[in-house]
Amino acid sequence: MASFITPVLVGRSAELQQLEEALVAVQAEGGRCIRVSGEAGIGKSRLLAELRDRAVARNFAILVGRCFE
């Protein structure tokens, strides 16, 4: 089923700050592995969509994988 991604991100400033710091650290030092976990519908995909946009702005190449139940 297609999901609707809301254009405006509400809150999540603390999480985004952590993720942006990780992007900076990756560019300076190399790879990181970050797990984003939470209940269904809590906003994991929306948060990662924001991170993707910020990573693109920093010239990262984006690779996406999916798995289904």
Ligand SMILES: Nc1ncnc2c1ncn2[C@@H]1O[C@H](COP(=O)(O)OP(=O)(O)OP(=O)(O)O)[C@@H](O)[C@H]1O
């Ligand atoms: N911080 C937020 N601001 C605005 N909308 C949000 C926010 N977080 C989530 N949403 C919206 O809530 C809905 C559910 O969020 P999302 O799909 O990101 O959840 P999820 O944790 O990835 O769910 P699932 O576990 O089912 O994959 C979406 O429409 C999304 O755009």
Ligand SMILES: [Mg+2]
């Ligand atoms: Mg999701």
